[in-house]
Amino acid sequence: MKILLVKPYPELLVAKRLQEGFLHLEPLELEIVAGGVSREDEVFILDLSIESNPLEFFLNELVRISPDMVGFSGYSTNVDVIKKLAKMVRNYDQYIITCVGGVHATLLPQDYAVDQIDIIVRGEGGTVIKEMLRRFKKGETLHYDNRALSPKDPDFEAKTKLAPPVYPSVEEIPRPRRYLVQRSKYFCVWTSSQSGKLDTMFPRVASLRTSIGCAFSCSFCVIPFLMHGKYLQRSPIDVADEIAAISEEHIYFVDDEMFLNPERVARIAELLIERCIKKKYISWARSDTIVKYPEVFRIWKKAGLELIYVGLESMDKIRLDEYSKRTDVETNGKAIEILKQLGITLHATFIVHPDFTRDDFKRLEKEVKGLCPAEVTFTVLSPSPGTTSWYDNKKIFICDPYRFYDCMHSVLPTRLPLKRFYQHFGRLNSLALRSNPIRVNKIKIPLKDLYRAITGGTKYIFSLYNIYKDYLTDKRW
Ligand code: B12
Ligand code: SF4
Numbered sequence: 001m002k003i004l005l006v007k008p009y010p011e012l013l014v015a016k017r018l019q020e021g022f023l024h025l026e027p028l029e030l031e032i033v034a035g036g037v038s039r040e041d042e043v044f045i046l047d048l049s050i051e052s053n054p055l056e057f058f059l060n061e062l063v064r065i066s067p068d069m070v071g072f073s074g075y076s077t078n079v080d081v082i083k084k085l086a087k088m089v090r091n092y093d094q095y096i097i098t099c100v101g102g103v104h105a106t107l108l109p110q111d112y113a114v115d116q117i118d119i120i121v122r123g124e125g126g127t128v129i130k131e132m133l134r135r136f137k138k139g140e141t142l143h144y145d146n147r148a149l150s151p152k153d154p155d156f157e158a159k160t161k162l163a164p165p166v167y168p169s170v171e172e173i174p175r176p177r178r179y180l181v182q183r184s185k186y187f188c189v190w191t192s193s194q195s196g197k198l199d200t201m202f203p204r205v206a207s208l209r210t211s212i213g214c215a216f217s218c219s220f221c222v223i224p225f226l227m228h229g230k231y232l233q234r235s236p237i238d239v240a241d242e243i244a245a246i247s248e249e250h251i252y253f254v255d256d257e258m259f260l261n262p263e264r265v266a267r268i269a270e271l272l273i274e275r276c277i278k279k280k281y282i283s284w285a286r287s288d289t290i291v292k293y294p295e296v297f298r299i300w301k302k303a304g305l306e307l308i309y310v311g312l313e314s315m316d317k318i319r320l321d322e323y324s325k326r327t328d329v330e331t332n333g334k335a336i337e338i339l340k341q342l343g344i345t346l347h348a349t350f351i352v353h354p355d356f357t358r359d360d361f362k363r364l365e366k367e368v369k370g371l372c373p374a375e376v377t378f379t380v381l382s383p384s385p386g387t388t389s390w391y392d393n394k395k396i397f398i399c400d401p402y403r404f405y406d407c408m409h410s411v412l413p414t415r416l417p418l419k420r421f422y423q424h425f426g427r428l429n430s431l432a433l434r435s436n437p438i439r440v441n442k443i444k445i446p447l448k449d450l451y452r453a454i455t456g457g458t459k460y461i462f463s464l465y466n467i468y469k470d471y472l473t474d475k476r477w
Contacts, residue, residue, distance in 0.1 A: 005046070
């Protein structure tokens with residue numbers, strides 16, 4: 001059997017500019033799904049997000065490979081593109097099985113109940129594809145329990161109302177088949193250097209997941225709806241083995257919250273040190289975790305952790321409480337200090353609220369200047385489809401809440417007129433770019449990287465200033 005797995009392309013300019021200029025990660029989700037396909041079957045991955053002409057490329061590959069099954073992955077923002085691609089498959093050959101998985105399929109499977117999609121997979125996909133292929137070969141139906149749904153199943157509606165399935169145990173989840181993608185295409189901007197220079201600012205990077213889920217439930221986050229508070233952890237040995245087998249020197253941990261269990265993460269770092277696995281790492285961590293377990297980050301620094309994304313979200317107590325972040329301004333400040341002392345570069349992320357006034361933007365600009373040198377990025381508070389706050393706000397969305405769900409386009413009404421809002425948003429991002437460690441610490445980088453950073457950064461900022469124009473292309477506007 002031939003299985004073709006497809007990652008859709010981004011439609012909005014900001015998303016394209018982000019991945020051209022700053023980071024573009026491998027489709028780990030599809031590599032893991034591919035891991036569930038038996039060796040007697042053939043599996044291919046198409047990452048349409050790296051193609052300049054994705055539709056033409058997709059059609060050509062569809063004809064060339066002539067698969068028996070096509071599987072799509074996607075976030076909420078990709079729903080329409082996935083339906084379009086599935087229709088192309090149907091028009092090409094009505095006997096090809098089409099299936100879709102990923103975050104949105106898990107949250108709102110009913111959105112994929114269209115003629116061109118046969119199976120909707122909820123939750124972990126590597127184990128599900130294995131079972132689906134086994135069933136196919138036995139001539140059984142491909143849909144089963146609430147993990148693989150068929151819109152044609154009389155119980156479909158009822159099954160969509162069930163909570164997403166709990167992930168299988170981590171040992172059952174297959175390892176990613178990384179070699180199925182063009183590895184040279186994936187990179188992440190790197191601004192951390194101990195020596196004052198970098199061979200490249202855009203190193204190749206591999207993604208790796210050591211845990212799934214999170215014990216917290218911040219009001220703006222979708223993870224509680226996907227994982228229901230479950231936190232699944234891979235064993236330190238398993239993680240260290242996978243890292244050792246990766247050829248890239250730089251690794252991006254894509255865990256929702258990697259550091260919640262200090263013993264486990266400390267042991268991973270110890271193993272990396274003991275086994276002399278020398279790589280550089282980026283991860284996310286909560287500010288309170290950094291404050292609670294500074295020694296864990298010290299050992300991770302030794303193991304190669306160079307950059308940490310911290311969701312500071314706000315330096316305002318009222319906002320932090322509103323977001324149910326369960327941290328406070330003081331803790332944010334302490335975490336920043338600890339990272340400075342340890343020599344780990346901070347990547348701070350803040351939430352821009354649609355309610356922001358000119359003064360709120362100015363206050364945040366001041367915070368950014370205070371953090372310098374650091375990487376700083378921003379998202380606009382946007383309720384994710386399928387969450388309580390999405391249903392609560394359904395009546396007031398100002399645009400298509402799927403297509404524009406990129407946490408950059410406000411889907412909620414803004415207090416400032418949109419053009420003004422995005423002028424401030426663009427300015428904020430531009431200020432943040434100028435505060436980055438490469439510039440502030442005068443880190444030496446190759447000239448071609450400097451050129452790439454300036455052009456990529458300028459194009460990105462330009463696209464942010466112009467976000468307000470995208471609303472004109474929306475049918476609701
Ligand atoms: C790393 C990451 C990124 C990376 C990109 C990763 C990539 N591969 O391109 C970066 C930092 C660039 C990024 C950007 C964005 N991200 Co992001 N990201 C994540 C994060 C933290 C991990 C994703 C990951 O790699 N998971 C590991 C894989 C292995 O797990 P998985 O995706 O769940 O896949 C499994 C199953 O879903 C299933 N499955 C998946 N696909 C398929 C397909 C088939 C056929 C089958 C059978 C099964 C199946 O099997 C997989 C294997 O176990 C998630 C959080 C999360 N838990 O999902 C957020 C998350 C996916 N991102 C999110 C968002 C909103 C974005 C942005 C739109 C906004 C932003 N500014 O951050 C942008 C847009 C990017 C884009 N390309 O369009 C949201 C999506 C919410 C939603 N409703 O869609 C999430 C859930 C974060 C959150 N807490 O809200 N992101
Ligand atoms: S934002 Fe981070 S800490 Fe909060 S629920 Fe989501 S993953 Fe957990």
